[in-house]
Amino acid sequence: MAAKTALERATEELRALELRRKGITLDEIAAEMGISRRSVDRRLKSALERIGSETTEQVRRRSEDQIDAVLRHAYRLLELPNLSVNERVRVLGLVLQCDRQRTDLFGARWPSHLIATLEIDNAKELLDGARSAK
Incomplete structure (x- = not known):
């Protein structure tokens, strides 16, 4: 029996994956x-390695969408x-x-002094708002 070409093997991998997902x-x-069942197992593992379950960009987009949903609610x-x-204060902390998570998602880091300044400014704003509400 002749060895399978790379295209034939890739086609089998995708077919096995398609059937498994069904x-x-x-x-x-x-x-x-x-x-054989063992060959199916190998084909599935190979297919998953070849295509990956999610690309990095898909994970980043999904994470960004989740962050956006939380921000809208906040x-x-x-x-x-x-x-x-x-x-x-708790809602602003969540914001x-x-x-911060969005910044991490894009690979940027905020300097710690900037984060401290933002937190202090938020606290001052809240205190001023509370005082004026009385």
């Missing part, structure tokens, strides 16, 4: 493709008139944490 068992895939909370000072 929920077909390894034994059923082996029977359908005319190969900003809606900040618009509530009956939010206490402590609740505002700052999301900003």
Whole structure:
């Protein structure tokens, strides 16, 4: 029997992966493709290594979307008139944490003095708002 070409092997890998994602068992895939169960297992592992489950860009986009959703919710909370000072501080802390995560996501780092300045400014703003509310 002649050895399979790289294209034939890649085609088998993708076919095995497609069948597996449809929920077909390894034994059923082996029977359908005319190969052993162990060969199916090797084809699946190879296919996953070849294509990866998610690209780095897909993971980054998904993470960014999650951060954006949290920020949208946080900003809606900040618009509530009956939010206490402590609740505002916690929500603003969450906003700052999301900003840090977004910065990390893009591979940039904020200098620690900038983070401290932002936190101090947020605290001052909250205290001024609390004083004027009285």
